[in-house]
Amino acid sequence: MQRLRYRHLTAALAATFLAASPASAETLYIEAGRLIDGVSNEVRTGQCITIKDERFAAVSACGATPAGASRVDWSAFTVLPGxxxxxxxxxxxxxxxxxxxxxxxxxxxxxxxxxxxxxxxxxxxxxxxxxxxxxxxxxxxxxxxxxxxxxxxxxxxxxxxxxxxxxxxxxxxxxxxxxxxxxxxxxxxxxxxxxxxxxxxxxxxxxxxxxxxxxxxxxxxxxxxxxxxxxxxxxxxxxxxxxxxxxxxxxxxxxxxxxxxxxxxxxxxxxxxxxxxxxxxxxxxxxxxxxxxxxxxxxxxxxxxxxxxxxxxxxxxxxxxxxxxxxxxxxxxxxxxxxxxxxxxxxxxxxxxxxxxxxxxxxxxxxxxxxxxxxxxxxxxxxxGREDIGAIVPGRFADLIAVKADPLADIAALEKIDHVMKGGTLVR
The missing domain is CATH 3.20.20.140 (Metal-dependent hydrolases)
Known part of the structure; x- marks a missing residue:
């Protein structure tokens, strides 16, 4: 019974890993509808996040997509740090x-x-x-x-x-x-x-x-x-x-x-x-x-x-x-x-x-x-004691989540995350 349990577990994990193969790293330009950066009390709109080499490179007012970057439209979402x-x-x-x-x-x-x-x-x-x-x-x-x-x-x-x-x-x-x-x-x-x-x-x-x-x-x-x-x-x-x-x-x-x-x-x-x-x-x-x-x-x-x-x-x-x-x-x-x-x-x-x-x-x-x-x-x-995670600021790892609802109006919105990104790679 233990051996059968182990085989089923291994097969399930293999399927999970194949389904979760990450996309190749690239420069991203993410348009956020509402931005909560994890360190300030401000909620900003009209902001775009540039991600390069797994980290945040810039956070600034949205404009034209930088040369060589792919634009990600999360304008309908509240975007927060992972x-x-x-x-x-x-x-x-x-x-x-x-x-x-x-x-x-x-x-x-x-x-x-x-x-x-x-x-x-x-x-x-x-x-x-x-x-x-x-x-x-x-x-x-x-x-x-x-x-x-x-x-x-x-x-x-x-x-x-x-x-x-x-x-x-x-x-x-x-x-x-x-x-x-x-x-x-x-x-x-x-x-x-x-x-x-x-x-x-x-x-x-x-x-x-x-x-x-x-x-x-x-x-x-x-x-x-x-x-x-x-x-x-x-x-x-x-x-x-x-x-x-x-x-x-x-x-x-x-x-x-x-x-x-x-x-x-x-x-x-x-x-x-x-x-x-x-x-x-x-x-x-x-x-x-x-x-x-x-x-x-x-x-x-x-x-x-x-x-x-x-x-x-x-x-x-x-x-x-x-x-x-x-x-x-x-x-x-x-x-x-x-x-x-x-x-x-x-x-x-x-x-x-x-x-x-x-x-x-x-x-x-x-x-x-x-x-x-x-x-x-x-x-x-x-x-x-980490200065490389936890906030949407340049230099930190590009870990992000996005939710359609406003978590400041209903904190339960964070119980179901719409999009997840780790190190600039979209998880879902």
Whole structure:
């Protein structure tokens, strides 16, 4: 049965890749109906974008098509930078009621599933992602490399390689077999001491990780851990940060509970994932330190609705109920305080390609539509430390989306993208 599943998956992916062969690179002159550049609050009309050698060359008032360029008429569309999701899990099987699913799939099958996930994510208008960990260590590195070589279609990926987590913590596959019997590639980041945490950080960076993902508290979707309970200590987190920052790499922390969030911020991490139970003091600390928050405030709805239908473990559903509303109110307060907030969905818990569903919640819980857009474009690029994506300005990669509806009037327009371009190549 497993072999048949693998053959069907491989055939489906081959068909996808053949259908997605990119057009040859050329100079393009794109006429935008309305232009949102990802960094300013201005909406411009009558603008044309020149693209050359995969990057934006100019943005100016429309005129005659430059010699040698092809004109693209998007005058009926709102044109924006390609979207960025700061919290995805492309190189993984996705959440289900089967706790053992990640172990049943080989690294090769996991990578193939990741390729499918990458394609649908790109189709959804997300031209870049920060992929924040996989149970099968380093499959995300392999997927990123395959996309960069042009072997498979997908967004630009920045990957963590594996989770830095305590034994039996929120980054482990608990409840399947004794953790010591898990395959070695599923425990690449397990660390019990600051010294081990530093060594595992070095290992992941040496093997292709772009940044480091730490597990500072228990998790909603991990057996035997509680979201409010601290896991990695401040000393362990500090050891990770020291190694990563010395090599110019950022560190993010999965952290739901206030104490774990504070430990991570005090240790010097660059961003916090989830922040579900952040209290006022914790949010004030994040504001003071300039720490970014990436809060998946659509995710709880999907877990409650679909997880209940599919029979996910009751422990998961209970912890989700205990964190969803609290997280959304913490998000609202974070917006009021002006804390740095980036767009991150936890796609992989819910199906890839639905990444745009979170925009509506971000507006519902306090952001303006423009703030929500910038959290997934220019602001997300700042969080990642990238100056080559996230905005329609000369010199950056020519990643674009186009939608017929006006997302400033109805942010849900970003749930269905009409056109996608990555590096000047039309995806659809």
């Amino acid at each position: 979207l960025i999701d700061l919290h995805t899990h492309l190189a993984d099987l996705g959440q289900s009621a089967d706790l053992a699913a990640p172990m049943k799939a080989s690294p090769a099958e996991t990578a193939l599933v990741g390729a499918r996930n990458a394609r649908v994510t790109l189709d959804a208008g997300f031209t870049a992602v920060r992929d924040v960990g996989t149970y099968r260590g380093l499959t995300d590195v392999a997927l990123r490399n395959a996309i960069e070589r042009g072997d498979v279609p997908g967004p630009r990926m920045w990957v963590a390689g594996a989770y830095i987590t305590i034994p039996k913590g929120g980054g482990e596959l608990n409840g399947v077999v004794p953790n010591e019997q898990l395959p070695p590639d599923m425990r690449l980041g397990v660390a019990a001491t600051p010294e081990e945490a530093a060594a595992k950080t070095t290992y992941l960076l040496d093997h292709g990780a772009d940044f480091i993902k730490t597990i500072a508290t228990g998790a909603v979707l991990a057996i035997g851990t509680e979201p409010g309970a601290p896991e990695l200590t401040e000393e362990q987190l500090r050891a990770v940060v020291k190694v990563a920052h010395a090599r110019g790499k950022k560190v993010t922390a999965h952290a739901h509970g206030a104490i774990g969030i504070q430990n991570a911020i005090n240790a010097g991490v660059d961003s916090i994932e989830h922040a579900s139970l952040a209290d006022e003091a914790t949010l004030q600390l994040a504001k003071k330190r300039g720490t970014w928050l990436v809060m998946d405030i659509y995710n709880g709805t999907y877990i409650d609705e679909e997880g209940t239908k599919e029979g996910w473990p009751e422990e998961y559903l209970r912890k989700n109920r205990e964190t969803t509303d609290t997280q959304r109110e913490a998000f609202r307060r974070a917006v009021e305080l002006g804390i740095n907030i980036g767009y991150g969905t936890d796609a992989g818990v819910y199906p890839h390609g639905l990444n745009g569903r979170q925009f509506r919640n971000m507006v519902k819980y306090g952001m303006t539509p423009m703030q929500a857009i910038q959290s997934a474009t220019g602001r997300a690029a700042v969080e990642m």
